[in-house]
Each structure stands twice: as structure tokens, then as C-alpha cells.
Amino acid sequence: MGDWKKTACILCELNCGIEVLAQDGEIKKVRGDKAHPASKGYVCQKASRLNHYHTGRDRVTSPLRRTKDGDFEEISWDTAITEIASKLGAVKDQYGGDKIFYYGGGGQGNHLPGAYSRATLAAFGAKYKSTAIAQEKTGEIFVNSLMLGNGTRGDFEHSEVSIFIGKNPWQSHGIPRARVLLREIHKDSKRKMIVIDPRVSETAELADYHLAVKPGTDAWLIAALLGALVQQDGIDQDWVRENTVGLDEIMPFIASIPVAEFAEISGIELETIKEVSRVIANADSVAVFEDLGVQMNRHSTLVSYLEKLIWALTGNFGKKGAQFVPTQMGPVATFKVTPQLKSPVVGAPIISGLVPCNVISEEILTDHPDRYRAMIIESGNPVHSVADSKRMREALRSLECVVVIDIAMTETAREADYILPTANQFEKAEATFFNFEFPENYFHLRHPVFDPPANVLPEPEIHARLVEAAGVLPEGLVDKLRSRQKFGRLAFGAAFQKAMRSAPGLMNLAPVILYRTIGETLPAGLKSASVLWGSANFALAKFGEGVKRAVKPGISLTPNEVVFDKILNSPSGFVFSKDDYEESFDRIRTADGKINLVIPTLLDELESLKQGYQALTNDEFPLVLAAGERRSFTANTIYRNPEWRRKDLEGALRINQADASALGLATGDKAQLVTHAGSAKVVVEVSERMPQGNVSLPNGQGIAYPTDNGESKVTGTSTNELTGTHLRDFIAGTPWHKHVPARLEAIG
Ligand SMILES: Nc1nc2c(c(=O)[nH]1)N[C@H]1C(S)=C(S)[C@@H](COP(=O)(O)OP(=O)(O)OC[C@H]3O[C@@H](n4cnc5c(=O)[nH]c(N)nc54)[C@H](O)[C@@H]3O)O[C@H]1N2
Ligand SMILES: Nc1nc2c(c(=O)[nH]1)N[C@H]1C(S)=C(S)[C@@H](COP(=O)(O)OP(=O)(O)OC[C@H]3O[C@@H](n4cnc5c(=O)[nH]c(N)nc54)[C@H](O)[C@@H]3O)O[C@H]1N2
Ligand code: SF4
Ligand SMILES: [Mo]
Numbered sequence: 001m002g003d004w005k006k007t008a009c010i011l012c013e014l015n016c017g018i019e020v021l022a023q024d025g026e027i028k029k030v031r032g033d034k035a036h037p038a039s040k041g042y043v044c045q046k047a048s049r050l051n052h053y054h055t056g057r058d059r060v061t062s063p064l065r066r067t068k069d070g071d072f073e074e075i076s077w078d079t080a081i082t083e084i085a086s087k088l089g090a091v092k093d094q095y096g097g098d099k100i101f102y103y104g105g106g107g108q109g110n111h112l113p114g115a116y117s118r119a120t121l122a123a124f125g126a127k128y129k130s131t132a133i134a135q136e137k138t139g140e141i142f143v144n145s146l147m148l149g150n151g152t153r154g155d156f157e158h159s160e161v162s163i164f165i166g167k168n169p170w171q172s173h174g175i176p177r178a179r180v181l182l183r184e185i186h187k188d189s190k191r192k193m194i195v196i197d198p199r200v201s202e203t204a205e206l207a208d209y210h211l212a213v214k215p216g217t218d219a220w221l222i223a224a225l226l227g228a229l230v231q232q233d234g235i236d237q238d239w240v241r242e243n244t245v246g247l248d249e250i251m252p253f254i255a256s257i258p259v260a261e262f263a264e265i266s267g268i269e270l271e272t273i274k275e276v277s278r279v280i281a282n283a284d285s286v287a288v289f290e291d292l293g294v295q296m297n298r299h300s301t302l303v304s305y306l307e308k309l310i311w312a313l314t315g316n317f318g319k320k321g322a323q324f325v326p327t328q329m330g331p332v333a334t335f336k337v338t339p340q341l342k343s344p345v346v347g348a349p350i351i352s353g354l355v356p357c358n359v360i361s362e363e364i365l366t367d368h369p370d371r372y373r374a375m376i377i378e379s380g381n382p383v384h385s386v387a388d389s390k391r392m393r394e395a396l397r398s399l400e401c402v403v404v405i406d407i408a409m410t411e412t413a414r415e416a417d418y419i420l421p422t423a424n425q426f427e428k429a430e431a432t433f434f435n436f437e438f439p440e441n442y443f444h445l446r447h448p449v450f451d452p453p454a455n456v457l458p459e460p461e462i463h464a465r466l467v468e469a470a471g472v473l474p475e476g477l478v479d480k481l482r483s484r485q486k487f488g489r490l491a492f493g494a495a496f497q498k499a500m501r502s503a504p505g506l507m508n509l510a511p512v513i514l515y516r517t518i519g520e521t522l523p524a525g526l527k528s529a530s531v532l533w534g535s536a537n538f539a540l541a542k543f544g545e546g547v548k549r550a551v552k553p554g555i556s557l558t559p560n561e562v563v564f565d566k567i568l569n570s571p572s573g574f575v576f577s578k579d580d581y582e583e584s585f586d587r588i589r590t591a592d593g594k595i596n597l598v599i600p601t602l603l604d605e606l607e608s609l610k611q612g613y614q615a616l617t618n619d620e621f622p623l624v625l626a627a628g629e630r631r632s633f634t635a636n637t638i639y640r641n642p643e644w645r646r647k648d649l650e651g652a653l654r655i656n657q658a659d660a661s662a663l664g665l666a667t668g669d670k671a672q673l674v675t676h677a678g679s680a681k682v683v684v685e686v687s688e689r690m691p692q693g694n695v696s697l698p699n700g701q702g703i704a705y706p707t708d709n710g711e712s713k714v715t716g717t718s719t720n721e722l723t724g725t726h727l728r729d730f731i732a733g734t735p736w737h738k739h740v741p742a743r744l745e746a747i748g
Contacts, residue, residue, distance in 0.1 A: 005449045006033055006571040009047040010109025010425045011635040013434040014173050015444065016043050017572050020050065020426070022449050027051040027426070035572035037442035038435070042177040045646075046635055052644040053424070054450070057706045058409040060421035061453045072419065077457070077465070084418055085469035087401040088124045091374045097125020098344070101360070101372040104131055104380025108638060109425050111433045113378050113405070113459035115330070115511055115531045120376070120463045122508030123470035128343065128372070132385060133333070134354035136292060139301035139732035141352045145335040146599050147308055149589025150325045153436045154287030155581075156181060158321035161283040163194045165218065165307060166293020166738070170202035172630040174289060176437070182206050192279055196221065197293055199626075199696065200689040209276050214267035215624045215694050216739045217613055219299035221266035221273070222306040223606060227257030228274045229313065234281030239315030243585070246598035250309070253603050258610065265613045285321025286311055292628070296737040298616075299609075300729045305602045312595050318584035325587035326436040327543045327577040329443045330535045335589065344370035348733045356733025357386045358725040364395040378405040378459065381637045383412040384703070387723040387735045388677055405462060408640055411704070411718075422459050423452035429528040439581060440550065444573030445532065448525040460515045460528045467512045474503065481517045489533075489561055492517070510534060526568055536563035539576065546577040601731065616727075617693070621741035623659070625675065627719035628699035628737050636700045642715035651701035651716035652685035655744070656692045660684060663746050672745040673697075673717070677724035680717045681747070695742065697722075 002023025008015040009030075017036020021029035030048045032041035063080035064072035075083075091099055102121055105114025114131075121129070133141075144151050156162050156175050162185055169178040185191045186206040195207040196218060204210040213221045229235065230251075240247050263270040280286055288311055294303045316322035333352040341350040345363040348356045355363070360382070364372050375396065383392045389411070396402050396415040404416035407424045422428075426449040435442055452458070457465075467473060477499060484495040496517075500507050511531045519530040539547050540559055551563050551574075566574050590596050617624060633645035642649060653673060655665070665671055665684045673682045673695075682697065690696060702718025719737070727736040 002028060005447075007426060007446045007449050008036075008109060008432070008444055009043060009050065010053070010107070010430075011046050011050075011638055012173050013108050013432065014039065014176060015109050015432045015434070016047065016176075017444065018043060018047055020449060025450060027054050033572050036444070037440070037573050037575050038176040038437055040177065042180060044173065044179065045632060049639065049644040052639050052641045054426050056408055056640050058640055059407060059453070060409055060413065060419050060456075062421065062455045064419040064421075066417045077455075080418055080420060081465045081469050084401070084403055085466060088374055088403075089470065091400055092125050095373050098127040099371070099373040100124050100126040101355075101363075101375045102126055102129040102378075103360070103375060103382055104378040105129075106131070107379050108636065109432055110379055110430045112430055112528055112531065116460045116463040116515065117376070117378060119509045119512040120466045122505065123467045123472045126376070128355050129353065130355045130357055130360060131380065132357070133352070134733070135357040135386065135735050135737075136295050137333070138351040138354060138356065139295060139729055139734050140290065140304040141333050141335060142301055142337060142732055143304040143308055143599065143602070145337045145351075147312070147590075147596050148325070148335070150335050150587050151333060152308070152317075152323045153326055153438065154289055154323055155285070155321050155438060156185075156287050156289070159285050159287035160190065160321055161192045161194065161280060161286040163196070163280075163286065163288040164203055165196045165222070165288065165290040165303070166295065166297065167289045167291035168197065168201040168203045168293075168630060169289070170206070171632060172291065174291065192283070194276055194279070198691050198694055209272070209279070211268050211272065211276065212691060214265070215626070215691075216298045216616075217266045218294045218297065218303050219306065219606075219609055220262040220613065221268055222303060222310065223257050223609055224259045224262035224266060224268075224273050225277050225280075226254050226306055226309055226313070227259040227262065228277040229281055229310070230254050231259065232274065232278060232281065234277055235313045236315035240313055243315070243317070244312055244595040244597050245592060246596055249598045250603065253606055254309075262609065280310065281314055285319060286314060286316040287322060293626075293738055296628070296735055297739050298736055299605065300734050301731040302602050302605045305599055306606070309597065312597060317595065319581050323584075324438045324581065325584040326438055327441045327539070327546050327579055328433065329435070329532075329539050329576060330433045331538070332433050349731065351732055356728065357382070358728045358733050358735050360386065361388065361391040361395040361725060364398060365391065373399060374401040375399055376403045376405070377412055377416070381406075381410045381412045383415060384410070384637055384718060384720060387720055387725045387727075387737070389718060389720045390678065391725065405459060407456075410637065410640075420462055421456040422462065423448075423456050426450055427452035428458040429526045431529070431532065439579045440575045441577045442573050443567060443576045445526070445529055445567050445570070447571050458528050460511070460519070460530070464512045464515050467509060473509065473513070474506070478513060478516045481513065482520070485517065485521055489518070490558060493558075493560070523568065529568060532567050533560075533564050536560050536567065539563065543577055543579075546579040546583065549578040550575050616739065616741045618741070621675065621743050622693070623742045623744060624694050625673070625722065625740040625742035626694065626696040626738045627723055627740050629654075629696045631698045634698045634700045637703055640703050640705050642703070642705060648685075648698070649715065650683040651698040653682040653717070653744075654685050654687040654690050654696045656690040656694070657686050657688070658692050659695070659744075660686045663744055665744070665746055670747050672747055673722065673742055674745065675722045675724075675740050675742045678721045680721050682717050695744065
């Protein structure tokens with residue numbers, strides 16, 4: 001009859017706990033897991049279709065090697081690992097290991113590959129890497145690094161005022177039980193919601209204040225809000241003097257903001273801006289979430305800065321309902337700016353260790369001696385997801401060796417020299433590190449639900465084999481550590497720490513060493529969790545008190561073992577830290593432990609806003625295309641079978657009635673969408689949500705998928721066939737995907 005098994009949804013970073021009815025190797029039903037500490041039984045409409053992920057027809061089930069004519073042939077794992085190690089080794093010997101570029105390491109639901117890949121990178125001397133985070137969050141990370149030396153999130157569960165800037169949690173979530181929470185806030189007359197979005201998003205419909213900003217002018221709007229805040233005495237002077245540095249330095253910049261003029265540029269009434277800034281100033285608590293609408297847009301890093309100045313100047317940090325610094329099980333990002341760290345060819349700033357996605361193809365398609373020569377791509381689909389797919393394809397084909405580790409024949413896999421197939425997220429132990437709850441945070445190690453196909457391997461095994469083939473593990477080390485395990489994990493831990501100290505750089509291989517040692521002692525199916533023994537150490541070292549409060553130390557076990565045991569034995573996830581709101585103050589990592597308000601380059605950029613707004617649109621490209629809207633039926637490229645969508649099969653281009661009428665277009669018509677970078681056929685949907693001049697395409701479409709008779713069919717429009725790499729932020733290099741100049745032509 002099948003069994004209900006606990007796991008998590010893998011379609012967005014929340015990874016709601018779910019139970020699936022597993023029968024005949026398929027997911028027959030999905031329901032929320034009430035025992036999950038954050039989602040508490042909540043799921044959205046996307047999760048019920050997870051069988052489409054699990055049973056995808058374009059699954060890769062054997063290692064594949066590219067043939068001369070561009071096809072793929074099946075090869076054995078031994079051949080694959082030997083040849084890849086030899087090719088990467090050759091690149092390392094001839095040009096240096098730093099010419100091997102790594103992309104990915106995790107999607108919405110899986111972050112263990114990233115943890116293990118560290119060992120492979122070290123084994124081959126690879127240094128440069130990137131992930132999708134370098135096309136969304138690196139601007140915000142840059143600002144957080146300079147202001148706090150740490151990351152921040154908002155406590156929307158308790159905030160009196162919730163602000164969403166370029167964020168539509170109704171569809172995209174990002175906060176647990178988003179729809180329940182948004183409705184609660186909407187109904188509660190004491191709580192206020194402010195949404196900044198040019199479009200009437202589902203979230204905007206629930207807002208007390210919907211500021212329908214003119215696309216791309218958020219910097220002016222938020223500057224105006226700040227200006228109005230100062231003019232109306234909205235700054236919490238005492239708090240700011242006590243907890244921040246630099247107020248006197250930034251004050252002239254803010255006091256001189258021409259609020260009325262900036263309001264006009266942003267398209268929002270001056271009176272509304274004044275009122276909203278009063279609401280913020282008078283609130284007991286304010287939480288803010290900025291996302292892709294501004295992070296993939298003009299002046300994105302500046303917007304992140306201005307957004308943070310709003311909550312910092314009103315004292316909304318380190319208290320209930322405000323911003324906080326999360327407790328974590330592992331380092332998701334690094335918050336230290338090292339200006340001398342630059343990408344080798346373009347010289348783009350490396351933020352949080354990541355090369356901006358938008359420069360990758362430029363770093364390859366050049367005769368520069370430092371260009372990348374090989375690439376490992378794992379759990380990412382950059383041909384589809386990075387700006388300018390054409391150039392990304394060309395870049396991959398020009399490399400000496402491209403290795404793709406994925407479950408499916410993706411747009412990126414098609415350009416690979418080797419495809420290494422891996423167990424999917426219901427066939428292995430997996431975990432996510434994107435848990436940011438506060439004051440109680442949780443962690444969830446999922447147990448496998450199904451057996452994987454016979455000839456695929458989980459990523460940790462692939463990395464272990466690559467590291468072994470590279471011949472970098474010290475002779476006898478693994479055997480020696482294994483022999484210590486019979487004396488218990490405490491003895492093992494001591495021997496392991498000692499070994500790690502014995503040779504510089506050995507720590508980088510630790511994930512694979514743990515996998516080959518502790519891994520062999522773990523319950524069936526949980527071998528991939530080995531690296532989490534290290535994560536438990538990390539959490540205790542960094543957040544010891546909070547972790548010990550949540551996970552009571554046992555009598556005979558060390559705290560580390562208690563935490564690790566909890567990880568292994570909590571199939572619904574568990575609360576691993578309990579903190580006080582005030583603890584966020586201790587996590588400020590600036591030199592003086594206070595929030596730094598001054599970022600000179602961004603103050604200069606703020607000043608430059610006074611020169612006015614320069615539109616990118618013109619007669620040739622009169623529309624602003626938002627390329628990649630999250631909708632009810634989008635989930636990056638995790639679902640590849642288009643049939644998972646109950647509605648909007650083609651992923652329609654949404655357009656305002658007036659714009660559509662001017663072109664003689666109606667819902668259901670086909671049209672040609674043209675940008676600087678390319679053109680594509682789209683299906684049009686006239687939508688009251690869209691403002692005039694703005695059109696919007698969903699993300700994750702335009703995927704090739706085999707039909708019943710085996711032919712490959714593309715459904716919908718892939719946004720990055722239309723984007724170029726040069727529209728990007730001058731600091732973080734993040735793309736302006738939400739602001740692509742475009743024109744639409746009716747097809748006669
Ligand atoms: N359903 C679904 N949910 C998802 C995903 C998915 O694929 N599908 N993907 C997940 C991922 S990877 C991410 S990063 C998040 C992203 O989550 P979000 O950032 O919330 O998603 P988007 O729809 O890309 O953008 C949010 C809003 O930005 C608005 N916007 C466009 N232009 C502008 C502008 O000029 N100014 C402002 N202020 N707003 C603008 C859009 O109208 C849109 O409502 O979603 C996650 N959740
Ligand atoms: N124009 C435009 N471009 C965008 C965006 C946009 O809004 N507009 N959004 C951007 C954002 S925010 C993001 S996050 C990215 C997302 O884009 P990517 O980071 O490229 O990720 P996904 O589409 O989520 O694809 C994840 C890959 O992992 C594979 N996979 C699934 N399960 C497993 C597994 O268990 N192991 C391995 N090894 N692989 C697995 C899938 O088959 C897929 O190839 O797209 C970005 N690109
Ligand atoms: S909110 Fe995200 S994780 Fe939760 S069910 Fe929906 S898509 Fe899945
Ligand atoms: Mo994302």
C-alpha cells in the first residue's frame with residue numbers, strides 16, 4: 001500500500017517538512033509534516049507535484065562521455081573518474097589548478113554537495129568559484145559585510161511593520177508559512193505591511209501601503225524615504241549614538257536628499273512617502289526583506305545599503321520583530337570584504353568568495369593567459385540561469401574539460417564533456433543550510449525515501465573518488481583514523497583534530513576524510529551526513545550557548561556528539577539553537593562591535609542620484625522586461641517536465657492592457673520579444689497586475705523535455721536567451737534581470 005515517509009520539499013529554500021506516500025518507486029501523495037519545527041505542516045501548491053522531479057524522463061542513469069560528434073556514450077565510473085582526474089590534473093600541471101572553475105554546489109534543497117566539493121577543489125588546486133548567489137545576494141552581502149561583518153534577516157513573525165522591497169513572498173516564500181503569515185498581518189489592524197513593487201503582486205494586494213515604484217527607481221524612492229525620515233525627526237538618536245558609528249558622517253548626505261524631486265522620479269506621491277516614513281519611525285518594530293526585484297536591478301547594492309540604513313537609523317535591530325543575525329549550522333556566506341580579491345581576467349570583485357556570474361563567460365572567452373580552462377558544475381544549470389545563455393554555451397564548449405554533476409540531461413549537461421549522474425534528493429540523505437529562524441533556529445537532515453538507480457552515486461561518493469584519484473590523501477591516514485573509531489567517537493575526534501593540524505591544507509580535505517571514516521559507522525543511507533559532524537563542531541564553536549540551551553548535553557556524550565546524534569535522529573528536523581534577541585549585538589563583527597553606517601563608495605553613488613534618472617528604454621526598446629518572475633507554477637529548473645504546471649503552461653509574458661492594445665495584442669496571442677541580446681517567441685497574457693511600460697516573464701521556462709515518443713520539446717521562453725551580461729551592478733556585478741530594455745512585435 002506504500003509508506004508515508006518524512007522528507008522535505010526541495011523547490012524553494014524553505015524546504016518545508018513533508019511526508020510523502022512512497023509506493024512502487026513513486027511519490028503518490030504529499031502532505032505537510034506537522035512535526036517540522038518551522039513549516040509545522042504548511043506546504044504550498046507546488047509541493048504536491050514532486051513526483052515530476054523524482055520520475056523525470058530525462059534522468060541520467062550512467063556516467064556519460066561526450067563523443068566527437070557531440071553525442072554522449074555510457075562509460076563506467078572507473079573510466080569516468082580516471083579520465084576526469086587525469087584531465088583536471090593536466091590542466092593543473094600545465095596552467096595551474098586555479099584555472100579550474102567550480103560552479104554550483106547546491107540548489108534550493110541540497111547543500112551537501114557544496115560541503116564535499118571543497119575537498120575536490122583543494123585536491124586539484126581550484127580557487128575560483130561561483131553560484132547563483134553571485135547573481136542575487138552578493139550586493140547585499142557586501143553591504144552587510146561592511147556594516148555588520150555578518151548577515152541579517154527580519155523577524156516577520158513578530159514585526160509591527162513588515163517591509164517587502166522587490167519581494168513577493170506570497171509566491172516566492174522566503175519566510176516560513178508565508179501565506180498564513182501574510183494573511184495574519186493583513187488581518188491585524190495593529191500591524192502594517194509596506195510593499196515596494198511596480199506590479200500589483202499578490203503580496204502587494206495584501207499591503208497597507210503598496211508603493212508602486214517606477215521600475216528601476218527604487219534607489220530614489222528609498223533615498224526619499226530616508227530623507228523624509230530625517231526631516232520628520234524619525235531617527236532614534238539615542239539608540240543610534242549607542243549602537244552605531246558614522247551618523248555625523250552620513251547625515252549631510254541624507255539631509256541633502258531632495259525628497260520631493262526623488263519622490264517624483266520614483267513615481268510615488270510625496271505625501272505617501274512622508275506618511276510611510278512616519279509609520280516606520282513610530283513603529284515598535286520593523287522587519288525588512290529585499291529580494292530580486294531590487295537585487296537584480298539598477299543601483300542594487302546602493303538599494304541594499306539604503307534599506308539597511310532605514311532599519312539601522314530607527315533602531316530596528318536585535319529586538320523582537322526587527323532585524324537579527326541568525327544562528328547557523330554552517331557558514332552559508334562569508335561577510336568579510338577583501339578588496340584585493342578579484343577575478344583573474346576581468347578583475348571583478350570577489351564577494352563572499354564568489355566570482356560574479358555575469359563575468360564567467362567573459363573570463364573564459366578571451367585569450368588572456370589567466371582564463372579558466374576547465375569547469376566543474378554541480379547542482380546548477382548556468383546555461384539556463386546565467387545571463388546570455390548563448391555566450392555561456394560558447395564558453396563551456398571552448399573549455400578543455402567540463403564536468404557536470406547532475407541528475408538530469410539539463411541545458412548545461414548538454415555542453416559537458418563528462419556527466420556524472422547523482423542520486424536525487426529523495427534517494428539520499430540531504431540537508432539545507434538556508435535556515436534563518438530566530439530566536440529558535442532548526443536543522444533538518446532528510447533521510448532517503450527511495451533507493452537510487454543502480455549506476456548513480458551520491459555527490460559525496462563522487463567527490464571522495466575524485467580526491468582519491470587525484471592522489472592527495474596522505475598515505476595511510478584514512479586507515480589510521482578508521483582504527484581509532486573502535487574506541488568511540490571521542491577518541492576518533494582527538495585523532496582527527498591532531499591529523500588535521502599535522503599538515504597545512506589537510507583541513508580542506510576533511511569532508512572526504514570524514515566520509516571515508518565516520519561515514520562507515522553511520523546508519524544505512526546516512527553516510528552523506530558525515531560532514532555534519534564538522535557542522536556540529538562549527539555550530540558549537542560559534543554559537544555554543546544557544547546550541548546548548550536547545551540541545552541539552554547528555555551525561556556521557558560531549559556536546560558535539562549530542563548535536564550530531566540529534567542531527568542523525570530527527571527525521572522531521574529539530575531546534576538546534578535558542579537565543580535571545582539581544583544576542584545579535586554580540587554577532588556584529590566590525591572592529592568596534594557597532595554597526596558601521598558609512599560606506600563611502602555607496603555614499604558617492606547616493607550623491608550621484610541627484611543627477612536624475614537615466615532611462616535605458618528608448619524608441620527601439622520602449623519596454624522594461626522583468627525577466628524571471630516567481631509564479632504559482634515556477635520552480636527554477638528543478639521540475640523539468642512542463643506537465644507539472646496546472647496553469648500557464650507556456651509561462652506567458654504579462655503585459656498591461658494599454659500596451660497590449662497599442663500593439664493589437666490580446667491574451668493568448670503569440671508575439672516576438674526582442675532585446676539587445678536576442679529575441680524569442682512569447683505567449684501574451686494581458687494582466688491588470690502590470691503597470692504600463694513593464695512586461696514580465698516567469699523564471700525557469702524554456703526547458704527541453706522528452707515527449708512520450710522520445711523527441712525533445714521546448715516549452716515556454718528561457719529568459720536568459722534575452723539577457724546580456726553587461727547590464728550589471730558596478731560593485732557586485734549582479735545582473736539587471738528585472739530591468740531589460742525590450743520591444744514586443746505582433747506576429748502577423
Ligand atoms: N514559486 C516560486 N518560488 C520561488 C522560486 C521559484 O522559482 N518559484 N525561486 C526561489 C528563488 S531561487 C528566489 S531567489 C526567490 C526570489 O523571490 P522574489 O524576489 O520574491 O521573486 P521575483 O518574482 O523574482 O521578484 C519579486 C518582485 O520584484 C518585482 N519587481 C520587478 N521589478 C522591480 C523594480 O524595479 N522594483 C521593485 N521594487 N520590484 C520590482 C516583481 O514585480 C516581483 O513581484 O524565490 C524563491 N521562491
Ligand atoms: N533571467 C533570470 N535569470 C535568473 C533568475 C531570474 O530571476 N531571472 N534567477 C536567478 C536565481 S535567484 C537563481 S537561484 C538561479 C537558479 O538557477 P541554478 O542555480 O542554475 O539552479 P536551478 O535551476 O535550481 O537548478 C538546479 C540544478 O540542480 C539539478 N539537481 C536537482 N537535484 C539535484 C541533486 O540532488 N544533485 C545534483 N547534483 N543536482 C541536482 C537540477 O537538475 C538543475 O540542473 O537562477 C538565476 N537566474
Ligand atoms: S514554500 Fe517552498 S519548500 Fe514549502 S512547499 Fe512551497 S515550494 Fe516547497
Ligand atoms: Mo535564487
